Amino acid sequence: MKRREFLKKSGAALCMITAMPEIAFSKGLLKSPVTTNRLRPPGAVPEEIFAGKCIRCGRCVEVCPYRSIRLLDIRAGIFTGTPIIAAEEVPCYLCMKCVLICPTGTLRRISQEQTRMGMAVVNRHRCYTWEGSIICRTCFDVCPYKGSAIILDELRPIIKGDHCVGCGICTHACPVTAEDGSKAINIEPIYSRETVQWK
Amino acid sequence: MEIRPRSFHARRLWVLSIAFLLILLGPLANYYFQIDLIQGWYQSLGIGNFWFVSPLEGLESILVAKQLYLPALIAMLAPVVLALLLGSVFCSWICPISFFSELLDWTRRKISGRRWLKDRLLLSRRLLWYALLGELFFSMILGAPLFVFVSPPGLVGREIMTLIFFHTLALEGVIILLVLGMNLVTRRFYCRYFCPLGATLNLIGSRRRVTVSMDHDRCIACGLCDRSCPLGLSPANGMAESLYCWNCGECVDVCQSDALFFQWRQGSKKVQKGKPNQRLKQTAAPDEH
The missing domain is CATH 3.30.70.20 (Alpha-Beta Plaits)
Incomplete structure (x- = not known):
């Protein structure tokens, strides 16, 4: 290889490397897969450090008795191999087995009530009861914290954010399914966007 | 070729097979019988209350997240002590990639009849250290541990688990095929020159x-x-x-x-x-x- 050719090629390689973060961002390789109804298991650290802390050992997936937790594959970029729960498919039933098994503390050891996987949000334009078409109280009936996390106001479901653990059982049970696959009650992973307090 | 009955080779094959069976039977028992005694694979393995965390993966997690977690440190202790005393025996006696490499060697021997393959592509052995350094460096730049999701030993476990649990294979499994394929060019090509975990264990075992x-x-x-x-x-x-x-x-x-x-x-x-x-x-x- 001639010197000029070598310099050209190494220059091109350098450009590629410097452009890599751009490509990665544009392809969503650094974007968190946690969105509406796509939740981390209970006790998860914020997304900011999740990819760094999780060692992708898959033990939470194996230990989950309901097969709620799945592994993301390489299409998730740097989040490859991290656990995720698709709330509308199989929600988390809060057995709390995964938090005891996580070897790196990515899932912190917390109790059922302390779990904050997200918060349920009722879409009042889709919910049958809120719309006024029929009286449906499925979400209220299935909620493990009914009465505190979800209450009925004139038979219409209202979420109490202070107590909702974001398990997604209501989302799973909701009879309304929109074209995009979302339900009339969805889990928004608002706690995953928290920032880490460095000590 | 002859394998002496009480040779290290035979014993090593036994240990490798048992180590492979462990990560094969773990998910099977979990999925079909709901026995969650054994979980994970050689990134982190849990047998009941005994936990093991691979030293490099644990180190990456600590470096990137800048947080210490005591159970992880304790779980890293056993592998580190093993490497301190015996060197990188994990690679040759436990690692599932080694298991597959041995199988591949055996098949190749049956086909070609030659006992040993000639190494065709030789690189500098120091590449191993650069692989480790580069891997840690890029992990810290990226803010995500690189090795944990492309580590061949971990990928074997992940593929087995994905196959059993979700009846599909993860895309990143091609890395395993690449690593094993390179074995036909140079024996243990990846292990020799690129495996950051091997480099870590070699370093730990420098006074073995x-x-x-x-x-x-x-x-x-x-x-x-x-x-x-x-x-x-x-x-x-x-x-x-x-x-x-x-x-x-x-x-x-x-x-x-x-x-x-x-x-x-x-x-x-x-x-x-x-x-x-x-x-x-x-x-x-x-x-x-």
């Missing part, structure tokens, strides 16, 4: 107690050990005591004059760097380093 030692008076300079070494080291030139040796015992098995043997060292003499011993230069080294 068990090494392959040589009785120079008994050596007949047949050169069999040099050809047998899957890493392409030259035990006849004292390279079995170098940082790179993973104590698999192939050379001990093959030695006809019993000049090579495993030795438990009492003192904490530092393991030699990979400098060939001048005294036995007449035994032609199989490759240059």
